[in-house]
Amino acid sequence: MIIVRPIQKNDYEALHQIAVESGHGFTSLPVNEELLQNKIARAETSFSKTVCQPGDEGYLFVMEDTETGQVVGTSGIEAAVGLEDAFYHYHLGKVVHNSRELNIYNTVETLSLCNDYTGATEICTLFLSESHRKNNNGRFLSRFRFLFITEHQERFSETVIAEMRGVSDDEGRSPFWAWLEEHFFSMDFPTADYLTGIGKKVFIAELMPKYPIYVNLLSKDAQAVINQVHPHTVPAVRLLEAEGFSRRGYVDIFDGGPTVEADIKNIKTINKSKRCQVIIGDVQSTDNYIICNSDVANFRATQAPLSLRATAEQVVISQEVADALLVKEGDWVRLVSN
Template sequence: MTFVVRAATEADLPHLYEMAKLTGGGFTNLPPDRTALSAKLARSREAFARDGGPMTDELFVLVLENTATREVRGTCQLFTMVGQQHPFYSYRIGTLTQHSRELDRTFRAEMLTLTTDLEGSSEVGGLFLHPGERAGGLGLLLARARYLFIRAHRARFAPRILAELRGIIDEAGGSPFWDGLAGRFFGMNFQAADEFNAINGHQFIADLMPKHPVYTAMLSDSARAAIGLPHPSGRAAMRMLENEGFAFENYVDIFDGGPTMTARTDNVRSIREARESRVVAIDSDGGAQALVAAGTLADFRCAYGEVRRCGDGVILSGACTEALGIGEDAAVTHIARW
């Protein structure tokens, strides 16, 4: 069974909609709303169709396809430059230190400050793998394919890149962080706010969110405990990001308090260590397990394969070249599987 990561098309809408209904909430980039998903696919189609030109605010949607059944079993998204149409808000965790000479005591207060520091960055997000496929390294294939896509289109992406991880969501689908902070100002529960944001954007945050720093000591224990923690289902994703060189630098999501991971784009491991080669032969005599990508824009495809060095070129397994739709002398980008 072979899987390939490719550009999404409008025909993938039914599959994306069915997967969106499985996310469990708090997944802004994959809302269970056909109209919103259709708009994403239309925006993605425009991005794939644009060849060259200056860097601008674009969205690329990729999907994971089972090549035997043609079913879409996962998806991910790349945003080239966030915060261009609407402000990109985060909370930055900081500390205010004050000293009382009379009491001879020093007080350190943790604060959350609303910021647009990350505006202009690229973003990887919207990664979701169907629950029935969470084995065999498919999540890693989907995640790392994004970086090979960025490498192939480096001029379309910013110097800095971020990834927002979903925060703590309780069994009822609520967010302790939202309930303890923003929910008090918006008059709506987390699920309603999250759905509104996914479909309409978050300009309403700019309109209603208090601009003054918030002392975390004033929050409930449950809200404070959720700051900077990923949802249990996102812990593996956080480890994958850390392996790629992303780090948590005290930025958290304004909705659920989940961590925002950041990196310099050129320092992301899969972008930095990938290599370009020509396919000099195709056989099934084995080789090192690797991610292999070919094509650009709407023709981009990425799959697992066996790779052997042969001079300046590589020998690929037949299953891999078939999944990528390439033959001998094709140009590929490859990086070891880990």
């Protein structure tokens, strides 16, 4: 069975392998032992904390194949970004150059450095091993986070964002960064990306241009990738757009990839999810659902067929699913159709 659970200290080797496989542009998982160990420790602390409002918590989950014990993916939620370290974006804006006397009117796009998403909740760190990119596992690994968020809303902000990986090649070269590197920095994209991933962001404030950048002054290659996603990221952005996320003109400062956002109350999975009481028995239905328990430290989620008794707010699940979710008859679970 495929389950999702909070990461544990003994998952380090699996997380390190995921960091290696994820490649350039996956800023949230740097290939750095100390940083990865710290990320696991921070997650363990976050899951065990009593929280009344979102703070500097980071919830990191892993997907496990229980038949083999293998960790095959990871997915995370940052409760409130930018509270400890500055959280930078470029915002796409416009300025107008107008001369009535000459009858000239030009609209020019600009990029302005900002921290507008400070305090927002971020869904992040989604990666699934190629061997398990089947049976809706990717959708499951993304969508279960919304069940966790709605079940524990006091831990999260009203605004949820996701940074989508921008365009770069197999060697990690980004057309957008290439222009910035030439004019303002003296380091390549993988180096800048890595420094950000390990928390060394001071260079951004020190070297990034302080004034708005005119987009039409960038190279044609750089202009072409602004607000565009990496080919491998297309399915992820489509899934989030189907959930109600949209682009608001914010892009990554390194690769120009888009950030999408949604209000919690407008997220499809949250609105369609139900809270039901568990009955353990024979399941007659073949309809597949994502289902999770209501715990935090012992959170579990899986996808499985189940039978709904909608009028009584009850759900029939098998003993195997109950064991996977660490629930017994009478406990409450949250679920959504997959």
